[in-house]
Amino acid sequence: MTKLFRKKIVLFKMEDTYGVDPNPTGAANAILTKDFKFMPMEGNDVNRDLEQPYMGSQGTVATELHAKITFDVELSPSGTAGTAPAWGPLLRACAMAETIVAGTSVTYNPVSDGHESATLYFGLDGTKYVTHGALGNVTFMVEASGVPYLKFEFTGLFTEPTEIAMDTPVLTAFKKPQVVTKANTTFDLNGIALILRKLSLNAGNSVDTSFLIGEEAVDITDKEEAVEFTVKAVALTTFDPYAAALSDDDLPLTLVHGTTAGRIATLEIPNLEIQRPSSLEDVNGKVEWPLRAQALPTSGNDQWTLTLT
Template sequence: MPIKWKSKILLFKIESVYGTDPTPTGAANAILATNIVFSPMEGQDVSRELELPWLAAQATIPAGLHCRMTFRVEMVPSGTPGVAPAWGPLLRACRAAQAIVADTSVAYNGISDNHESVCGHFWVGSTRYVMKGTRGNVVMRFTAQGIPYLEFNVVGLFSLPSEQARPTPTLTAFLKPDLVTNAKTTFELDSIPLVMRSFSLDLGNQVETRFLVGSEGVLITDAAETVAMQVEAVPLSTFDPYAAAANQDEVPIVITHGTVAGRTATLEIDGAQIQRPSGFENQQNILEWPLRAVPLPSAGNDQWVLTLT
């Protein structure tokens, strides 16, 4: 019998000990994802460079084995203030700390040390692939008339896949999303409400695999957040991106999505340095600006905060 691609089951759970399988379950750790792309056995092929008495290919040894997965998750809070969303462990594995205020909020911000990791179990058919020690990068993306997404690119340690009993995933923690619309979303740049077409924050994590004697793992060794946005152009007396770039201005950016308690996500960047504008966009014969910005730290680890209320 052929294996159906739509038979996928994805689980992720926080590791208490790096690289040790915490045994995620379908009931507690299932992930509702879209656009899954999986590379199960990344690495290098080390040639043996044998001196043979004939013309022939060289035997190789697989080395530096790891796996990579990209996918999207709809950015919807849990529905209850102070309760972490089901996708929270994934954000934590992408260099984010989680802070919960009971009955009020869940907040995430980037951190420099003590990065957490997750273990993933991925089924296609009855074949299970295990990704231990997984860390990665994420892009938060908001597009008008579209679903807000968290776009993950994660890397984990390789394990030989095996045939295992399929779990039953419970996906009720993933609520239906609201589209990014005028009714559900607000956007401000430098405290000025602007008409926004798209916005993204890329955490810019530098994810490295290190396979050495005495230590193997996936590390986040550096990071450089970037913002990309496209807004409707306004008179320079309202907002001047050219002067802002020339003056190296650091301005606040706030995007809030959702209007109901338990379903509201607010992304705040207190000091985003405006970069040189790259040109114009003609959309429906309306001038729009594609703009770039770099979130900069103030006290440190405060470039951005995502608050769910």
């Protein structure tokens, strides 16, 4: 019987103990994804290198088996201030803390210790794939006239798939996103309201696997946030990216998307180090600056915050 690629179900739940299945359900843990890609059996094929009196393949042994998963999720808050979004667990599994102030806000920020892991179920037309001990990386993507996205890449431990039906996903917690427009979105750098075309913040997590005697695990061992954004060029007396790249000063960046309570997402980077501008761009005859930067910590784990209000 033909398997249909469009019949996908994705469930995701935080683990209480690393690698132990928390049994996600369709009612509570379904994820609404875009561009979902699943590589269920990554690893290495070790050649046996046997000595034989004739030529020919000798076979291999599969080792260090793990899964890779990539997908996008729309960056849309829960609709209620102080209620975590349905995609909150995804950020937590990317080495981020979640702080909830009831009725007011939900804030995410990077953390260096106590990283949480998750289990992911992927159902593909009756075939169930399970990945335990998953941790990952995320990139925040905002572009004018488009939907803001969170681009995820997870690595988890391999288990053999089975042919079994999965729960029906309940996706009502995922709210319709707002398009990035002048009316919905504001941006400023060092207090200057520059005209923004697009911005990305890559959390920069280093995700590594460990396959040793007594341990099979995925770890986040380091992080280095990278920021890229493109703005319309202005007079250097208004903002000078070249002077900023030469200066020791770090600049605050703020992007606010959404205008109504429960639907507002605010990305703040207190200390943005502008790097060398690499080029100039001609966009319909207008000059734009593609800029690169790093988000630097002050006292630690404060490189950036994403606050939903």
